[in-house]
Amino acid sequence: MKNANPLDTVHGTIIAGLVLAVVLTYVVKLLAGA
Amino acid sequence: MEIEILLRWIHFLSGITWIGLLYYFNFVQVPGMAAATADAGGPGPSAIGKYIAPRALWWFRWGAVVTWLSGAALLAHLPYFAGPETNGFVNVMTLGYLSGMHTTQIVAFGIGAWLATIMLINVWGPIWQNQKKILGLKPATPEEITRAKRVAFLASRSNVVMSIAMLLFMGAMHGLLF
Numbered sequence: 001m002k003n004a005n006p007l008d009t010v011h012g013t014i015i016a017g018l019v020l021a022v023v024l025t026y027v028v029k030l031l032a033g034a
Numbered sequence: 035m036e037i038e039i040l041l042r043w044i045h046f047l048s049g050i051t052w053i054g055l056l057y058y059f060n061f062v063q064v065p066g067m068a069a070a071t072a073d074a075g076g077p078g079p080s081a082i083g084k085y086i087a088p089r090a091l092w093w094f095r096w097g098a099v100v101t102w103l104s105g106a107a108l109l110a111h112l113p114y115f116a117g118p119e120t121n122g123f124v125n126v127m128t129l130g131y132l133s134g135m136h137t138t139q140i141v142a143f144g145i146g147a148w149l150a151t152i153m154l155i156n157v158w159g160p161i162w163q164n165q166k167k168i169l170g171l172k173p174a175t176p177e178e179i180t181r182a183k184r185v186a187f188l189a190s191r192s193n194v195v196m197s198i199a200m201l202l203f204m205g206a207m208h209g210l211l212f
Contacts, residue, residue, distance in 0.1 A: 007191040010061060017198025024145050024199050025211065031129060032141040 038111055045104040052097035052157075053197055055090055060194050063087065064187065083169060091165055098157045102150065109147070115140065127151075139207055146203025149196045160189035 006012030063082065070079035106123050109115055115122025117133025129144035130136035164186035167174035174182065202211055 005188075007188060007195070013060070013191055013194050014198065017195040020195055021199035021202045024149075024203065028138060028142045028145055028203075032136050032138040 038108065041104050041108040041111065045101060045108055048097045048100035048104060051093055052101050053201075055094040055097065056190070056193055056197060058090065059094070059190055063090070064190075087165075088169060088171075091162070091169075095157050095162055098154050102154045105147070105150065109143075115143070142203050142206040142211060146200050146206065149200035149203065153193045153196050153200065156189045156193050161186050161193075164189075 006016060063086070067079045067082055070076060070082065109126050110121045110123040112122045115125055117125045117130070117135050120128075120133050125133050125135060126140055126144045126147050130140040164182035166172040167179055167182040168186065205211065
């Protein structure tokens, strides 16, 4: 059975990285009060 | 030569070595090993494991150390990261909360520096400690090797995810993000 972990695919890895970047951008804006 | 220029140069060189090999492992070696294993009549993956992987891992983990050290030294030297009583390294790693300078740049750089720090810990911890078992540099049972492969793979993949965000925040100081 295929493992459902998105990190098992290259596409999933890149999408997860982009999502992390967007989420952290908002965290930075929140913490810096910008 | 200005020490900052030298440190930044070393940081870029070693950073490219580190992250370049990270992408090599994830996008080339892991799929290549799988294809070599699946190829019944082919030469098999053992030469990659014996001759390529140990050398790539040496440059990878020492590249990570030099990148982190040169980055930390650079942060400590750059005047625009320093607070009134804290140096730039401390200021960035505490996201400016010790000095009260939580500007967008310092918080963004702090997030990037912490992502890189977690990645360095992943390199020397889960990745390298498990690779030693996989490559036979450290004794392990077949069950331990199976588990070591999965943990090393996931730690390595997590580093690719973090590297994408980390590079955005490292570039933030130079106008890439904010």
